[in-house]
Amino acid sequence: MKRLVVMASGNGSNLQAIIDACAEGRIPAVVTAVVSDNSDAFALRRADAAGIPAVHIGRRPGESRADYDARLADLVSGFDPDWVVLAGWMRLLTMNFLGWFPGMVVNLHPALPGELPGTHAIERAFDESRSGTRTSSGVMVHLVADEGVDDGPVLATAAVPILATDTVDDFETRMHTAEHALLVSVLHALCSQIHPITHGATA
Numbered sequence: 001m002k003r004l005v006v007m008a009s010g011n012g013s014n015l016q017a018i019i020d021a022c023a024e025g026r027i028p029a030v031v032t033a034v035v036s037d038n039s040d041a042f043a044l045r046r047a048d049a050a051g052i053p054a055v056h057i058g059r060r061p062g063e064s065r066a067d068y069d070a071r072l073a074d075l076v077s078g079f080d081p082d083w084v085v086l087a088g089w090m091r092l093l094t095m096n097f098l099g100w101f102p103g104m105v106v107n108l109h110p111a112l113p114g115e116l117p118g119t120h121a122i123e124r125a126f127d128e129s130r131s132g133t134r135t136s137s138g139v140m141v142h143l144v145a146d147e148g149v150d151d152g153p154v155l156a157t158a159a160v161p162i163l164a165t166d167t168v169d170d171f172e173t174r175m176h177t178a179e180h181a182l183l184v185s186v187l188h189a190l191c192s193q194i195h196p197i198t199h200g201a202t203a
């Protein structure tokens with residue numbers, strides 16, 4: 001069984017999809033820890049409920065990003081992950097973290113490659129649809145090789161339509177459903193070692 005450390009800042013619905021898939025044998029892995037930068041993250045409560053170590057690590061007043069990331073890397077590496085999964089992790093990571101886990105960090109982003117990096121990608125896609133410049137968006141899972149924002153070798157994508165009748169909540173629900181399915185499918189492949197991209201791949 002592979003070992004996953006999941007990093008999440010908020011609600012953790014993607015974390016829940018991973019926990020459920022591991023429990024049901026759809027991902028051949030165990031979640032060895034859930035790490036959050038936000039002490040109020042519901043993701044930590046989901047981890048607790050599943051009996052998974054849930055660790056809050058906040059940035060100390062005056063602490064540099066580099067020092068925080070080094071502390072974070074130390075914490076995560078202590079759980080000996082095969083894969084580090086960013087599932088709604090809302091803090092940019094420097095090489096002080098990423099350098100410890102080459103080819104091992106997987107990120108989920110609610111947009112297609114090269115589109116809408118950063119926060120509020122779902123709302124921005126919806127706004128673009130209403131101003132007539134977009135009829136669909138999508139979700140992607142990619143490796144995080146460096147400090148580029150929502151950028152890196154793409155593992156999988158799924159297109160998601162924006163319907164004329166959608167409210168932003170309708171569209172968001174459809175996007176999250178697509179995210180849960182895509183992330184579980186990628187982790188299944190990575191943990192089963194049937195995916196062409198393996199640890200260390202950067203292209």
Ligand code: GRF
Pocket residue numbers: 008010011012013014015087088089108109110179
């Ligand atoms: C997801 O849309 C993810 O792509 C984005 O933040 C959201 C997290 O949702 N980075 P949840 O916390 O997994 O419910």
